Amino acid sequence: SAIENDLARAIRAEEFFLEYQPIVGVESRTVRAFEALLRWRHPEKGRIMPDVFIPAAEKTGLILPLGNWVVREACREAAAWPAPAGVAINVVGDQFKDRAFVGYVKQCLMETGLAPGRLTIEVTESVFSVDETVIRESLSELRSHGVRVALDDFGIGFSSINNLRAFPIDQLKIDRSFAQAMMESKRDADLVDIILKLGRTFQVTTTVEGIESEGQLDFIRQRGASEAQGYLISGPVAASDVMRFLSQSD
Numbered sequence: 001s002a003i004e005n006d007l008a009r010a011i012r013a014e015e016f017f018l019e020y021q022p023i024v025g026v027e028s029r030t031v032r033a034f035e036a037l038l039r040w041r042h043p044e045k046g047r048i049m050p051d052v053f054i055p056a057a058e059k060t061g062l063i064l065p066l067g068n069w070v071v072r073e074a075c076r077e078a079a080a081w082p083a084p085a086g087v088a089i090n091v092v093g094d095q096f097k098d099r100a101f102v103g104y105v106k107q108c109l110m111e112t113g114l115a116p117g118r119l120t121i122e123v124t125e126s127v128f129s130v131d132e133t134v135i136r137e138s139l140s141e142l143r144s145h146g147v148r149v150a151l152d153d154f155g156i157g158f159s160s161i162n163n164l165r166a167f168p169i170d171q172l173k174i175d176r177s178f179a180q181a182m183m184e185s186k187r188d189a190d191l192v193d194i195i196l197k198l199g200r201t202f203q204v205t206t207t208v209e210g211i212e213s214e215g216q217l218d219f220i221r222q223r224g225a226s227e228a229q230g231y232l233i234s235g236p237v238a239a240s241d242v243m244r245f246l247s248q249s250d
């Protein structure tokens, strides 16, 4: 397709950039990390969002060079932020199939000087449909190097609890659909409560996505969530706005 042909050119032309969405501690409300979100500045079509081009990148294998670019750019930009502010990047299954990926992440950390503990790799449960051994080994190697691993969009996937048992993770990101649903039904509120308890049981950081109101933030604070992300705090911002964010809420 047109978009698939255009992607290879766009990577060479460096038309991509990252925006950053803050993730705050629920109690302190100070910024702990930023999630890097990829955008494409197309010369004719303007700004293109990842849900449009990531599937095309996966289909063509261009997710490998593009994903590597995201790793390097996020490490490079985050290395300039005051510690301990971290950065989280989204990684898909195909990137782990490339056996050079974990080495590439370590190399980027070394070359940029970003401490490994300030980097989080976010994967969704779909990553576990890739060769289980490859995923387990890759995640273990990253974690033993000090990189954090987060399970993204948690709660909407299949066999979630088994994934918790089988794979080493540091953080659960509860899918943003729960932030709305928990305010509307007792059933969903109970489910969020259970997921947060599950997180405590496994001693992982629990982050609720899609927090858009003070009511939602209060709700998850009362139920012991660790972190919040969403429009109430801020949407994704330009890299140049990150520093202002950090000095503001330090």
Ligand code: G
Residues within 6 Å of the ligand: 036, 037, 038, 049, 050, 051, 054, 070, 090, 091, 092, 236
């Ligand atoms: O804000 P936003 O529209 O950017 O995010 C849409 C989706 O695109 C989210 O599911 C997000 O995880 C995904 N996404 C954003 N940036 C990246 C990236 O660098 N790599 C991958 N694989 N997915 C990304």
Ligand code: G
Residues within 6 Å of the ligand: 021, 037, 090, 152, 153, 176, 209, 210, 211, 212, 229, 230, 231, 232, 235, 236
């Ligand atoms: O799947 P992932 O969580 O990586 O994707 C992040 C996506 O969620 C981005 O598209 C981002 O713009 C969007 N997002 C971030 N905060 C909110 C929010 O509070 N409400 C909604 N509806 N979307 C959000």
Ligand code: MN
Residues within 6 Å of the ligand: 035, 090, 122, 152
């Ligand atoms: Mn994510």
Ligand code: NA
Residues within 6 Å of the ligand: 152, 153, 154, 173, 175, 176, 209
């Ligand atoms: Na998510």
